[in-house]
Amino acid sequence: MIRFENVYKSYPGGFEAIKNLSFYLPEGQMAFLTGASGAGKSTVLKLIALIERCTRGQIIVNHQNLTRMPERQIPYLRRTLGIVFQNHKLLMDRNVFHNVALPLLIAGFPRSEIGRRVRAALDKVNLLSKEKCNPITLSGGEQQRVGIARAVVTRPSLIIADEPTGNLDPALAQEIMRLFEQFNQVGVGVLIVTHAQSLVDKLGYPVLRLENGSSSSDAMLQADSTVQFSYE
Amino acid sequence: MNKIRRPHNNQTSKRVARTHASPWLRNYFSGHAQEALSSLGKLWRAPFATLLTILVIGIALALPTGLGLGLQQTQALSQGWDGNPQISLFLKKTLGTKEIEKIQQRMRAHKAIETVEWIPAEQALQNFKTTSGFGDLLNDLTENPLPDVLILRPKTEQSTPAQLESLVNELAKSPEVDIAQLDFAWVKKLNAIINTMKRAALVVALLLAMAVLLTVGNSIRLEVQNRRDEIEVSKLIGATHAFIRRPFLYTGLWMGLLGGLIALALVLASLLFLQTPVQALAELYQSNFRLEFPGLLESTSLLIASALLGLLGAWLTVGYHLRQIKPQ
Numbered sequence: 085m086i087r088f089e090n091v092y093k094s095y096p097g098g099f100e101a102i103k104n105l106s107f108y109l110p111e112g113q114m115a116f117l118t119g120a121s122g123a124g125k126s127t128v129l130k131l132i133a134l135i136e137r138c139t140r141g142q143i144i145v146n147h148q149n150l151t152r153m154p155e156r157q158i159p160y161l162r163r164t165l166g167i168v169f170q171n172h173k174l175l176m177d178r179n180v181f182h183n184v185a186l187p188l189l190i191a192g193f194p195r196s197e198i199g200r201r202v203r204a205a206l207d208k209v210n211l212l213s214k215e216k217c218n219p220i221t222l223s224g225g226e227q228q229r230v231g232i233a234r235a236v237v238t239r240p241s242l243i244i245a246d247e248p249t250g251n252l253d254p255a256l257a258q259e260i261m262r263l264f265e266q267f268n269q270v271g272v273g274v275l276i277v278t279h280a281q282s283l284v285d286k287l288g289y290p291v292l293r294l295e296n297g298s299s300s301s302d303a304m305l306q307a308d309s310t311v312q313f314s315y316e
Numbered sequence: 317m318n319k320i321r322r323p324h325n326n327q328t329s330k331r332v333a334r335t336h337a338s339p340w341l342r343n344y345f346s347g348h349a350q351e352a353l354s355s356l357g358k359l360w361r362a363p364f365a366t367l368l369t370i371l372v373i374g375i376a377l378a379l380p381t382g383l384g385l386g387l388q389q390t391q392a393l394s395q396g397w398d399g400n401p402q403i404s405l406f407l408k409k410t411l412g413t414k415e416i417e418k419i420q421q422r423m424r425a426h427k428a429i430e431t432v433e434w435i436p437a438e439q440a441l442q443n444f445k446t447t448s449g450f451g452d453l454l455n456d457l458t459e460n461p462l463p464d465v466l467i468l469r470p471k472t473e474q475s476t477p478a479q480l481e482s483l484v485n486e487l488a489k490s491p492e493v494d495i496a497q498l499d500f501a502w503v504k505k506l507n508a509i510i511n512t513m514k515r516a517a518l519v520v521a522l523l524l525a526m527a528v529l530l531t532v533g534n535s536i537r538l539e540v541q542n543r544r545d546e547i548e549v550s551k552l553i554g555a556t557h558a559f560i561r562r563p564f565l566y567t568g569l570w571m572g573l574l575g576g577l578i579a580l581a582l583v584l585a586s587l588l589f590l591q592t593p594v595q596a597l598a599e600l601y602q603s604n605f606r607l608e609f610p611g612l613l614e615s616t617s618l619l620i621a622s623a624l625l626g627l628l629g630a631w632l633t634v635g636y637h638l639r640q641i642k643p644q
Binding site for chain 1: 551
């Protein structure tokens with residue numbers, strides 16, 4: 085779950101990326117976060133993963149208050165999230181298996197369990213046959229699926245994805261979205277940042293829209309469809 | 317798909333640790349062993365860079381180690397004289413045998429003197445001829461240039477440096493004595509010189525230890541830069557600082573240890589190379605002085621110290637450079 089309460093984020097120099105943003109994403113809910121470039125979409129994700137800290141307000145992720153979270157706790161917060169990156173951030177110096185195994189190594193899983201879990205995750209994204217390949221030999225869609233396998237291998241309760249279909253053609257994008265829906269069906273919360281409006285419309289999940297005000301550069305929020313998102 | 321389960325509590329972060337609490341310790345150690353081996357493997361796969369680094373470390377450590385060993389042995393050589401100081405009285409050349417005997421009697425009666433030994437000038441010349449190697453040359457001398465010498469051993473209860481000093485001064489004033497020389501003073505001077513050099517060696521060692529720290533630090537800095545992507549991704553998916561730092565610390569440890577082995581090899585090779593000439597030199601001085609090779613204790617200390625230096629160098633660098641990498 086994610087709860088933002090009157091969150092502000094301003095950068096040195098006075099630029100306000102997020103101004104008075106409040107929303108609530110319940111546990112196990114799938115939703116989209118959209119908005120024009122520069123509206124603060126990436127900033128929201130950075131605040132959720134504590135890559136950045138908010139200037140004012142309160143953020144609660146998986147029942148943990150991020151506002152007062154000490155630096156040394158951050159790794160443990162991130163282990164409860166599955167993060168999918170736009171450019172997938174795979175490591176090209178190791179094969180698919182070892183890329184997916186990295187979060188398990190980091191979390192200190194025993195070796196015996198690592199192999200089993202990695203293969204289960206690769207099976208889910210239909211890449212079990214490619215476990216020995218180097219990611220550089222895979223297609224864009226396959227690379228993104230490896231990235232998704234890496235995000236879900238620790239069985240997180242929440243997946244956040246930053247433009248996961250940004251570099252993919254519509255057919256592949258739809259395939260990726262279907263993967264996320266499958267994870268959501270077994271109770272994993274999913275928040276997807278995207279500007280593929282057609283996909284968002286077609287799938288019918290709640291949408292959080294960030295907008296730059298026409299007269300100011302304030303990031304604003306509109307609750308598009310459901311009660312899960314509220315705007316103050 | 318049903319393998320993905322949502323955690324039911326809000327302590328998901330601690331959940332992982334708790335679930336694996338029982339094999340945790342074994343897991344921890346096997347993780348460390350694996351990290352240590354894989355760090356060694358990484359060094360092995362870049363043999364040229366590794367060799368260059370550990371050679372620099374080895375040379376930097378060999379210098380103070382060799383210096384320290386040399387000084388230690390020189391001091392051991394002088395230690396034999398420390399306990400029993402002796403005073404050499406060089407008598408005036410005008411004295412006859414009877415007068416010399418009289419002086420001996422007087423000396424024996426002296427309250428501060430234990431024994432008196434007379435080395436007649438003739439005997440001294442003979443000794444010098446046989447031991448110095450200048451025998452033929454000395455045969456050409458028309459008169460003996462050496463004086464008669466009395467070797468005095470002061471009583472041990474009268475041998476504080478101040479007492480010896482005043483005794484030597486007193487003896488030097490007697491009209492028959494040309495020069496009174498306290499051999500103890502010479503040993504003291506030698507020891508003072510050795511102590512000074514030991515300090516100097518310590519300074520050199522500290523400076524070179526710093527050089528080792530910088531060398532290891534620089535290698536680690538390059539390594540951190542090379543693995544920037546991996547570090548950034550690891551941070552993003554929940555790696556602690558300790559986890560990211562660990563392989564670099566092992567790399568530093570290995571570099572230090574391998575550098576220490578090279579230093580040890582260099583010191584041993586130098587000692588072997590010096591052994592024969594040093595022995596020849598010692599024989600010329602009737603000494604059975606031998607170059608001692610570093611023993612097990614010295615060798616282990618060197619290796620431990622160098623490994624710790626490598627670890628420290630890595631520790632100092634890696635923390636700073638890891639903080640520079642902020643995930644985006």
